[in-house]
Amino acid sequence: MRSVITTVAVGQQRELFRRWTTATDAHPHEALLGILALLHAASSREVRLLLVDDIDPADRPVRLGKRPNPVPLDPASWSVLQRCVAHRENQHTDNPHVVVTRITETGRAPASTAYISHVLDPCGIPPRTLRCTRLSDLVNILDPKLVAAALGMEPEGVVIYLADHVDRTRLPDTLTEKWP
Template sequence: MKAKGPSGFSGTTIAVDQQRRLFRRWTTGTDAHPHEALLGILALLHAAFSSEVRLLRVDDLGPINRTIRLGRRPHPVPMDPAGWTALHHCLAHRQGQHTDNPHVDRHQDHQDRPGTGLNRLCQPPPGPLRSTRLADLVNTLDPKLVAAALGMDPEGVMIYLADHVDAGRPPIGTKSGAG
């Protein structure tokens, strides 16, 4: 018989200082491609899959409430100001390409399919950005609520539960700074 190894999350996450640098690059920098900024922000802040961003269509946008529909999520995602701005930069870039393609990212290959090269634009890749957000959400909120909000199976988010307590975070039920 062979013993199974640990079944928890073993992927890469992004350190807080790197998250801040990336966020500044995507929101105030001038060297990030609009699609990279949108994918990065949606992955880091909303735990979006690259496929959810790649398949995002113009008719999935709710400009009145500043929401977007991502994948199989049960409700529209309320957008933060940084994400909404990145979305508009992406739409402006798309408009300059004079396309009838309904996808927001409009990063097309020669066959006019949605965003096949989108993952290559984002550095770091969207997977670790998304994993970083999922690990944080699952370890600070109820994993079942996180799964429901993101349109995932509860078992899919359980691997992100840490088997240790973050030393910088007070135990649940205590007030930080209380003496």
């Protein structure tokens, strides 16, 4: 039996992108997890364990989890990250993590898994669904082995994101004429 991968429709992705990049009602932690999952296929764990030292302000990449290379951030993602770092600085903490909560601001531990799992509750989309959306897109456009290597995953781990249907708009015109 195949597992079902839940993804977010393009229109809703645009709404979420605007919520996290231009609106002011989203918490900085929500915006960071949302943008990194939606645009960079970041897992909740990668965001939870992200350290301030993992950010390179000169070239704007960040180190995410076990990925072999730093992830270059686009201007929107960089802006969201900077908003989250500013929120962290307002907490006057020595905690090395980017996502710092009231409970973790006095220590050095990352935010709890439970906290991270509920950060996106206000937008109604679980972090896993956002990541699955990006992974599905990447795996169906690029070579799954390359996607796995770039994200620090096992090749078998990305196969479940392959679509079981063909999007006719991505086929050359000569092939679409032969399809029923």
